[in-house]
Every structure is written in C-alpha cells, then in structure tokens.
Amino acid sequence: MEPLLLSKRERRKLASQYAELCLTCGTCAGGCPVTGVDGLDVRKVVRLAVLGLDQEIIDSKFPWVCTMCGRCEHACPMNIDLLKLLRSARAMRDRDKVPGVLHKGVEMCLKTGNNVGIPEEDFKFLLEDLGAELAEELPGFEVPVDKKGAKYLFTINSKEPFAEPEDMMFWWRILYAAGESWTVASKNWEGVNWGLFTGDDEAMKEIVGRLVQNYKELECEYLVLPE
Template sequence: MAEILELDNFVCDFKEDILTRLPAANLDLCFTCGTCTGGCPASEQFGMDPRKFLRMLLLGMDEEVKKHPWAWVCTMCARCKTVCPMEIDIPKMIYNVRGSWPREDRPKGIRGSCDQHIRSGNAMGVPSEDFAFTVEDVAEEIRAEHPGFEDLQVSVDRAGALMALNQNSREPVTEPDEMGPLLKILHIAGVDWTYPTVMWGGENYCMFLADDEGWKYITEEFVYHIENNLGCKLVVNTE
C-alpha cells in the first residue's frame, strides 16, 4: 500500500521564502485543477508543467525545483496566471526560481546579454558613439537618396525633445536599413523626438535572467537620463 503523506510535516522552506517576497502569489491556494497546464505551450517539456512544478514546491521538493531546467523553458507568458481560478502567480514563482540559481549557473546567453546591457546600455554591447553614428548615417543616406525626405532630421540626447524613443538594438547593429521606415514615419508625422543614448536598448535580458539588481540599475539609469538630462514628457517603445 502506498505511503500516506502527512502534509503538516512537510518542510517547505523555498515556498515560504518566495511567499515572504510575494505574499499575493497565492501559492498555497492551488487545488490542482490543471487549467494552467491545459493552456500552457511549455507543458510536457522536460516532463514538466506548471501544475506539477507548483506541486513540487508545495511538497517541499526544494532541491529538485531549484535545479529543474524547466524554469528556463517556461517563458513567463502569464497565460496560466490569467486563467487560474485562484489567481496563483506562477510566472512570478518561476522568476523567483530563476533568481535562486547561482548567477554563474544561469543560461550563458541570457547572462551575457544582461551583462552587456549593464555595461553598455544595450544587449548587443554596442558603444553609444557607434549607435549615434549609425543613426546619423542612416538619416544621411535617406536625405541623399530618398526623394521627399531631404529634410529628415534625427538627433541623439537632444534635451527638450518632447519624445524619447527606445528601440531594440538589433536594427542599428545588424540591419540599419530597417531603421529607415521608422525614421520616415516619424518625419512624416512631424514628431519632436530624440534617441537617448543611456540604456537605449529596448530589450531587457536582466529581467529574463531574474537579476533584480541589474534590472533595477538599468531602469534607474534610463529614468534618470530622461528626467534630468533630456526632460522628455513621453517615452515611446517600438515594441
């Protein structure tokens, strides 16, 4: 006969630890209905799914939970949380599981992009001067070659501009011509805008890495630059 488990005797340190940080995550309220898992595209990868993962946490299987690679296959898309009748915050649970991994053991690709962002303001590690050069170079080519855009203007770090634009670093780095259509639209719309060069990358790998400190630093630097150096009233994300 199977062994009867006495739930009251379980030691669930990791769950308690997460709950002190996320009191509203409702982790204890799961009644295993499986709605989360039914609509989760990451279900069955590595033989895991959101319900099972939460169950392991609730059973105190801390070591298994903390090293299970599924935490990096789940994309924290929040579909599970949205449909959960008990409003259990599975994505934030996963974020905390990721954060429990020693930083050096977290996926190299994500870590590298986060480190680049902290160092240079974008995940691809491009120096701000190169970004500024590319922006002007693309604009110059449009002015010279594209009829109707002879007056197209771009700027970086222009104090007093109404709008600051942040953009994924992929275009300026790998396909600068793809910036052209956006610059043209802003020109036609007659927008008073500028590119900030501090933490200008629209991506955020420190968030994916669950690096609170890095994420906070990036955000603070960006906000400081906009508020104190540029004074823009509007920040616009291109994605």
C-alpha cells in the same frame, strides 16, 4: 529516490502565499504549449513549491523553456501568481548557470549601456549614416541625438543597430510623416531589459533607472519603448 520528510523540509522560499490555494485542477498546464517538457508542467511546479522542493524547480530547465507568457496565470481560477513563482525560480539560479547569453547580456548592458556592447561612437556614426540615407528620400530628415526638450525619447532594441539597422527606419518614417519632435540618447539607449528574463531585479532596476535618467535630463515628455 529518497523519501521526503515533510517534517524536516527546508523553509519554502518559492511557494507564494497563494500556492496553497491550488486546487490542482490543471487548467494552467492544460493550456500551456510546453506542458510535459522536461517532465514538468506548471501544475507540478506549484506542487513542488508547496512541498518545499525548491531546488528541483531551480535546477530544472522548465522555468527557462516557459516563456512567462502568463496564459496559465490568466486562466487560474484561484488567481495564483504563477509567473512570480516561475520567475523567482530563474532568479534563484546561480548567475553562472543562467542558460545561454542572457546573463552575459545583462552584464554587458550594465557595463556598456546596451546588451551587445556597441560603442557610443559607432552608434552615433550609424545613426548619422542611416539618417543621411533616408534623407535622400525624405528631405531634411536626420536622427536627433540627445536633443533636449524633444517630446518623445525613443529607446532602441540593440538587435537593430547590431544586425538589422535598416529596420530602425520604420519608426523614423512614421515620426517624419507625423512631424513629431523626438530624440535618441547617445548613452544607455537599450530598450531591451534582460534582467526581466533572468529574474535579476537589481540589474533591471539599474537599467530602467538609466533610461529614466536620460528621460529627465533630456526633459522629454514621453519615454517610448517600441517593442
């Protein structure tokens, strides 16, 4: 291993202004279920960041096996923004090195309006079809698509129309029983923002912006992200 010349280290990008407050107490790592995986833990990540060894963190898989659950941050006696540190390490990876399907999902969402690329016609057909099925039990039920002035605009987790469509009926039953006015947008209805996971703030903002645009154009009172 090459000695680390602290005088020649690159300017630190990952270390937040608070990381130097770390007492190295290890409370963060002590309550984390993935401590030790990939030879790292939250406390060590903070030390690496303070030393300016950003690239080691970025190249390790630790920030990705971390679930960003925030238990470490909640426990930290010095209130260090550990989640920001870990998520920034994700953000600083080249996009083609983001593990698995996450970045592909982000790109798909930007391109098609949902993470799995369900075409609008298929989506509308599915809602109509499932709605008709539920109407056999609940007379008069239908899925209101693009209904202007509805009270609630519901987003949908694309997993449901893609793989578990009947699970959408749980909410529909509740809304029917409550007699609420609600709607689903035909475009950009994705309720899952994978930009959050990949550290991609720009994509995240764009995807949120589209939801807000739907909400404004449909003149709804509440935007619901039911998950």
